[in-house]
Amino acid sequence: MGDEEVMSASGEGNAVAAGYAPHPYIGGRTAVLRALAAWRMRWPGAPRVIVLTGNPGSGRSRLVTGFLMMCDPGYRKQLPLDDLDPATVPPDLPAPAVPSPAGRTAAQLLWMISDHFGLDAGRGDDIFTELAAREEPVTLVVPDVDRAGPVRAADEPARVVRDVLKPLAATETVQLLAEVPRELAAELAGALPSGQAQIIDLDAAEWADPKGLVLHAETALTPEAGAPDLPFTTDPSARRALAEALAARADGNRLTVQLAVQSLLLQPEGFDPADASLLPGTVGEALDLHARRLGADPQTLRLMLAPLALAEGEGLPVQLWGTLASAVAGRDMSQDLTDGMLLAAPFVQPVEPSRDGDGNGDGGEDGNRGGVPSSAADGGGAGAGAGAASGAGSDRTLLRLTHPGVAEEIRSGLPDVRDAQTRIAMALLEAVPQQDWSRADPYVRDHLAAHTLDAGLLPQLLTDPGLFAHADPVTMRTAIEAVPPEQLGAPARTYLRTAPLLTRSAAPAELRAAFLESAFVEDGLVAYAEALHTLGFRLPWRTLWSVPLVGVRAVTTGTLPPANESAGSAVDAGGNPDGTSAEAGGNPGGTAAEAGGNPDGTSAEAAGGPGATPTTPSTSSGPSGSSGPSGSSGSGAPAPVSGTAAPRPVAAFLVPEGTPGSRTLPGQDGDAPGAGGRALLVHDLLRPGYLDADPAQVQLTSAQAQEAAPFGLSRGADYLRVWARASEEVVAALVSDTPFTGADLSPDGVLVVATARGVTARQILAAAPAPAPTVPAQRTGTADSAPSDGLEGDHS
Numbered sequence: 001m002g003d004e005e006v007m008s009a010s011g012e013g014n015a016v017a018a019g020y021a022p023h024p025y026i027g028g029r030t031a032v033l034r035a036l037a038a039w040r041m042r043w044p045g046a047p048r049v050i051v052l053t054g055n056p057g058s059g060r061s062r063l064v065t066g067f068l069m070m071c072d073p074g075y076r077k078q079l080p081l082d083d084l085d086p087a088t089v090p091p092d093l094p095a096p097a098v099p100s101p102a103g104r105t106a107a108q109l110l111w112m113i114s115d116h117f118g119l120d121a122g123r124g125d126d127i128f129t130e131l132a133a134r135e136e137p138v139t140l141v142v143p144d145v146d147r148a149g150p151v152r153a154a155d156e157p158a159r160v161v162r163d164v165l166k167p168l169a170a171t172e173t174v175q176l177l178a179e180v181p182r183e184l185a186a187e188l189a190g191a192l193p194s195g196q197a198q199i200i201d202l203d204a205a206e207w208a209d210p211k212g213l214v215l216h217a218e219t220a221l222t223p224e225a226g227a228p229d230l231p232f233t234t235d236p237s238a239r240r241a242l243a244e245a246l247a248a249r250a251d252g253n254r255l256t257v258q259l260a261v262q263s264l265l266l267q268p269e270g271f272d273p274a275d276a277s278l279l280p281g282t283v284g285e286a287l288d289l290h291a292r293r294l295g296a297d298p299q300t301l302r303l304m305l306a307p308l309a310l311a312e313g314e315g316l317p318v319q320l321w322g323t324l325a326s327a328v329a330g331r332d333m334s335q336d337l338t339d340g341m342l343l344a345a346p347f348v349q350p351v352e353p354s355r356d357g358d359g360n361g362d363g364g365e366d367g368n369r370g371g372v373p374s375s376a377a378d379g380g381g382a383g384a385g386a387g388a389a390s391g392a393g394s395d396r397t398l399l400r401l402t403h404p405g406v407a408e409e410i411r412s413g414l415p416d417v418r419d420a421q422t423r424i425a426m427a428l429l430e431a432v433p434q435q436d437w438s439r440a441d442p443y444v445r446d447h448l449a450a451h452t453l454d455a456g457l458l459p460q461l462l463t464d465p466g467l468f469a470h471a472d473p474v475t476m477r478t479a480i481e482a483v484p485p486e487q488l489g490a491p492a493r494t495y496l497r498t499a500p501l502l503t504r505s506a507a508p509a510e511l512r513a514a515f516l517e518s519a520f521v522e523d524g525l526v527a528y529a530e531a532l533h534t535l536g537f538r539l540p541w542r543t544l545w546s547v548p549l550v551g552v553r554a555v556t557t558g559t560l561p562p563a564n565e566s567a568g569s570a571v572d573a574g575g576n577p578d579g580t581s582a583e584a585g586g587n588p589g590g591t592a593a594e595a596g597g598n599p600d601g602t603s604a605e606a607a608g609g610p611g612a613t614p615t616t617p618s619t620s621s622g623p624s625g626s627s628g629p630s631g632s633s634g635s636g637a638p639a640p641v642s643g644t645a646a647p648r649p650v651a652a653f654l655v656p657e658g659t660p661g662s663r664t665l666p667g668q669d670g671d672a673p674g675a676g677g678r679a680l681l682v683h684d685l686l687r688p689g690y691l692d693a694d695p696a697q698v699q700l701t702s703a704q705a706q707e708a709a710p711f712g713l714s715r716g717a718d719y720l721r722v723w724a725r726a727s728e729e730v731v732a733a734l735v736s737d738t739p740f741t742g743a744d745l746s747p748d749g750v751l752v753v754a755t756a757r758g759v760t761a762r763q764i765l766a767a768a769p770a771p772a773p774t775v776p777a778q779r780t781g782t783a784d785s786a787p788s789d790g791l792e793g794d795h796s
Contacts, residue, residue: 021083026066027219028212029059032200033088036067039177040090040139047198049169049176053185054202056146056405057255057283060179063202064143071095071141096139096177101148103313105478106159109148113140113164128167137173145180146404150475152312153454154482157181166191208252216254218243220261227265232273242273249279255405259286262346267294283409287347296343300336302413303329304344308401309410310417310424310454312447313475315351315398320431320443327427328420347406351398421455437470438509438536446472449479458483462492465520465531469513473502494523501737511733513537518760522546540722540732541751541762545688549681552754554654555742557685558698562645649685651752652698653759654678654742663695685750685761701747709747711764715740722751722764731766 022028038046054060069075070088072095081089099112107124114127117138121127131138142165149156161184168174169192180188182201189197200207218239219225227233232242250256260280264271270293271278278293280286287305288298307324308316316324325333337344401407414420428448433439449471452458458479461467468476468491477499480492488496498519502512513532520529521543529543655662655678662679680695701709711731714721717739722732734753742754749764 020085021080022212022215023066023084023088024079025069026059026063026212027215028209029063029066029202030085030088030212031209032063032202032207033067034085035198035200036177037070037088037090039175040071040093040096042137042175047196048172048174049189049192049197050178051185051189051197051199052177052179052202053182053199055182055253056408057253057258057403058202059254060202061144062254064141064177064179068095068098068141093139096141096175098141098143100144101142101156101160101164102144103147103150105149105156105474106163108474109142109160110164113168124163128171131168132171132173134173137175139175140168140177142176142178145178145184149478150313150472151450151453151478151482153450154478156478158184161188169197203252210247210252213247213250213252213254213257214240214243217246217257217261220258221265228268230265230268233265238273245273245276246279249276249281251281253283255403256280256283256286258403259283259290259346259406263290263293266346267342269293283405284413287406287409290346291343294343296340300340301343302410303333304336304340305347305401305406305410306414306420307424308348308399309407310421310451311400312450313443315400317441317443318397318399320428320441321399323427323431324424327423328414330423347402348399349402351400418455421451422457425451425455425457425461436536437464437466440470445470446475449476453479453482459487459489459492462489462495465491465513465516465528466535468495468516469532469535469537470509473499473507473512477503490523490525491520491528494519494525494528501735504737505735507735510537510539514539514541514732517541518543518546518762522548522757522760539765541764544686544750544761544763545683546758546760547683547688548758549653549655549659549754550756550758551656551659552653552741552759553656553678555752555754555759556652556698556700556744557746557750557752558650558652558700559647560650560682560691560693560697561647561699647699648691649746649750650691650693650698651683651685651744651759651761652695653681653683653754655681661690661692665695683759685746685752705747709745709749711745711749711766713743713745713751715743720751720753722749722766724766732762732764734762 020030022030023033026033032052035046036050039048039050052060052064067090069079070081071090071093073092076092097113097116099109099116101109104112110124110127114121117131119127119130121130145157145160145165147157148160157180161180165176165178165180165188169176169178169188178188185199185201189199202208221227221233221239221243223229223233232238246257246260250260263286267290278289280289287301291298291301304325306328307321310324310328322334322337325337401410411417425448428444428451431441431444437445445467448467449458449461452461462480477496480488480496480499483492485493495516498516501507501515505511505515507515513535514537517529517532517539518541520526520532533539533542657664657677657679659679659681662681665678665680682691682693682695682698683689684691710725711722712725714723718736720732720734720740720743721730722734722745723730732751734751736753736755738756740753740755742759743752745751745764749766751762751764753760753762
């Protein structure tokens with residue numbers, strides 16, 4: 001068999017003449033299947049990359065599905081391969097990788113590919129490098145690119161082509177078949193040298209399959225396919241004539257034929273197969289003819305279907321359909337929907353929600369996914385009870401249109417899509433019970449941002465910290481990234497810089513709120529941080545202050561003796577040591593910090609923070625108000641005698657010598673000041689403000705006080721866990737998108753953490769665990785076993 005015969009696009013008649021059976025699922029497309037089989041077997045002259053395209057409803061997805069049936073070793077056994085044209089049957093090879101972009105971002109798709117091939121990539125670009133280095137080529141089939149992305153208005157299909165498919169196509173070890181919209185096909189294939197890529201347009205004359213379309217219509221009209229007994233379904237000649245008329249009128253569009261058959265079988269009264277005017281030529285005509293045959297106004301049908309055409313995610317909850325239809329129509333549509341189920345039936349189908357509910361919150365959203373152990377955000381106290389609404393309504397009924405081509409037709413017929421989306425967004429907001437996002441339907445919570453983006457109103461929505469915390473972070477992030485940066489307000493910018501952490505950690509709502517609370521303080525948006533404490537979340541901490549300090553090598557907590565109270569005044573009353581403003585943290589920034597030891601020269605232990613923990617911070621269980629708690633006597637030292645001042649809780653930062661406001665420390669071996677290149681900054685532990693204090697006066701915690709503290713600290717490269725010593729339960733889990741350069745926990749639970757962005761202090765809000773109950777004297781039996789050393793060994 002020569003190359004020309006295998007790659008010929010005119011083999012439909014030859015296949016029929018040879019007596020080959022049609023593909024049982026596709027029912028034709030012999031020419032395309034021959035080309036795909038040659039691509040799969042890497043036949044000489046076959047392209048390495050095939051771009052499959054066509055109009056909506058041309059049958060792209062069905063064709064890819066039928067071809068993959070023959071590529072799957074298990075499914076091949078169920079197909080009559082011996083009856084098919086041998087040139088259409090791919091060789092019996094391991095099944096190709098089929099990563100689906102439907103509902104996913106380009107980044108998620110890329111990491112799905114990396115996971116499938118077991119690549120050890122730290123960045124997105126590394127994935128292509130590793131694939132290029134493989135000795136054996138890899139085969140990828142990427143279907144449904146037009147359905148990519150969690151937010152339709154964000155145009156994720158174009159990003160998938162640009163950021164994933166084009167680099168894959170340029171990788172010589174990758175054999176790629178991609179199904180893409182026509183407007184993106186030339187961009188993908190045009191990036192490759194001549195001969196390496198081929199565009200197969202199913203609507204082009206050389207790839208058209210009119211006989212296959214007739215067979216498709218004829219099969220759908222048979223009683224064996226579920227059609228009722230009618231003159232044009234039971235009589236083979238009448239059935240064949242109707243199928244030919246439907247196919248000819250539809251001009252090759254399989255969706256048009258499918259909708260026409262569903263309509264006439266659902267309501268055959270009033271249909272005359274001899275009347276060509278009752279046969280649709282387009283998807284739009286199929287909608288309108290169906291409405292007229294049922295005695296309804298076609299515009300009413302389109303208004304009924306408009307909310308489903310504009311719906312996001314997996315589908316629209318059935319209880320929202322009437323509300324949104326009325327909003328789009330500007331009148332009450334409840335009776336129309338009640339009376340119009342038969343009218344809408346051919347175009348609507350129920351859908352089972354995925355295990356993740358309505359969201360698309362896959363992990364691995366970011367380029368740098370590595371370094372986050374699954375235990376970093378596991379079921380600790382920080383996430384206890386988190387996301388109370390995340391699973392709400394997961395068993396509710398969702399509806400969607402039968403095909404994206406129907407949705408596209410409905411949207412194109414709306415006089416003003418932006419106005420319709422505005423009405424939908426307002427109706428969704430009104431559907432939130434008492435504006436409490438924890439009680440909102442998951443669809444409203446997760447997809448409101450997408451509707452307001454399409455309405456051009458998203459920046460106005462991005463001021464609600466409750467929505468930020470409750471909404472699916474992948475969807476919210478995708479919507480915000482589609483807005484020009486200059487249109488975003490400060491809260492949205494804070495969310496956007498925090499979103500990679502939210503998506504990478506797959507944090508539940510309550511932990512997302514905690515991460516955002518700290519981020520708002522870091523960016524000086526204290527009112528937004530405080531608002532999160534009023535929304536019913538059981539946050540694991542309250543962020544007391546944050547400073548954008550570059551180069552911090554280690555941190556420790558401690559106290560200044562009462563004698564230093566006057567000398568240890570705040571520098572610039574809450575400002576940075578160089579005199580710049582540091583209200584609640586300012587905007588973070590800076591370069592990677594060098595990990596270092598404690599101010600006393602000891603090393604920072606990975607499991608417990610810096611080697612020594614200072615004494616006697618405040619016993620306050622948590623601050624009230626944005627300025628932090630007032631200092632009081634702590635649990636790490638005896639209370640001061642009445643009339644004497646209490647020791648002042650402080651945090652000390654090891655910084656490079658020359659940092660403004662710092663005090664230089666002697667070298668490790670007692671060298672002259674400055675020889676070691678180290679310096680120390682002292683900051684108030686409980687409120688914003690540097691202190692002009694002698695570092696030598698900072699008192700560290702005794703071993704006894706540290707062991708008596710209610711909480712312990714475990715530390716990894718980019719995660720921390722605070723756990724209760726008595727119960728060994730995690731009460732707070734913190735992950736970071738940059739490595740920690742220092743961390744310490746004061747005896748009464750103030751966690752001070754340094755990263756490349758700066759230093760932040762958080763008061764742990766979990767109640768100190770009660771001591772273990774005393775065993776009653778009358779108890780009998782074996783003694784209690786000795787307590788363990790904590791979750792990960794001895795954390796003292």
